[in-house]
Amino acid sequence: MDVTATTVIGILIYLAAAPVVGGLLTGADRIVSARMQGRYGPPLLQPFYDVLKLWQKENIVVNRQQKVYILGFFVFVIITGCIMFGGGDLLLAVFALTLASVFLIVAAYSTFSPYAHIGAEREMIQMVSYEPMVILTVVGMYMATGSFSAADIARHDGMLFLHLPFIFLGFLFILTIKFRKSPFDISMSHHAHQEIVRGLTTEFSGRDLALIEIAHWYENVFLLGLIYLFFAPVPVVAVAVTLAAYFLEVFIDNNNARLKWQHALGSSWAVTLVLGVSNVVLLAFR
């Protein structure tokens, strides 16, 4: 099979399977969270019911531009995943994800709501917190394999984790921010933390909110795909570690209160500097 065929198949599988996998993972997350809190929890398919319900609700549009920005977020999150699962340039994928986040922030700003504004400002602080580590992760993968291409990295002999153990730990740390889990769910949260109403998504309802939720599923699958790449040569181990990482995030989520943004920013930069930079330096002097 030539490269273009695998690219197309990879993209098609991602487009079709990512929302299913992402939704099921979210459902499992809610059940596991409930069990950790001594509750029974919702059905596994609850996230799908939520999204289908939102699709049937009235869509209150505050500012017509918001639809364009939310669609931009949705499309660029999908493009991010398509670049990676199509075997493309990981650096480009990361930049596409950044652009998607910017679209979401602009969407929140376009509603002129004070709650959405606070959410958007906090989302920007989160971006400043996690972006350096995400870039260092991709740079580390390049230094270990000599290529930014996801296909080359996946085909690389030898486990990337052995070259990038500290970067892996650092990436796990910022994954908490990307998954919007406590203690770093400062801009918006999936749980009933309500001090800024719903942060970024306060003013969105109906189909706009459903699109954001589906985009979040795509995004989660992309991020778990990055975890997979660390262990790509042994698929069984890779899938196990990916699921374990997701479980770890749920565990952290249920055992932590929310931090102030200063602590979120400070701790993630400290982790990036210590774990990320030290690993890159080690690779450079290898």
Add this chain to the structure above:
Amino acid sequence: MSFLPKSPWLVHYDASSCNGCDIEVLACLTPVYDVERFGVLNIGNPKHADIFVVTGSVNEQNKAVIKNIYDQMAEPKVVVAIGACATSGGVFRECYNVSGGVDTVIPVDVYVPGCAARPEAIIDGVVLGLGVLEAKYGEKGKVAS
């Protein structure tokens, strides 16, 4: 076929309640009753909510607030009045500052009596509200986006 009864999200407002009914509403979320089993979330944002749960008698100060929350909710929506005060004004009915039950301000679909209403009664009221939600969805047909 609508998915509204599968995932009812609540917004809860305390219209000068004594907190008795509010504690019972929150008790529904605790491990003993765990309404998230039915997909119920206490969402805290009127724009995301399907069911408006009001406790307490309505006074002149919060009339506008109740009206505002109701107007901000996306169709189809249901109002559940919980407790003696929210259904009729209760013992505060004759007070100079009280206008009576929630239905003096916004249309109420389900009345849950009790002082305080028991969590079982509240869950029962919300389930009745789900039927109303489904009926409202059927009447309007598919709502325009």
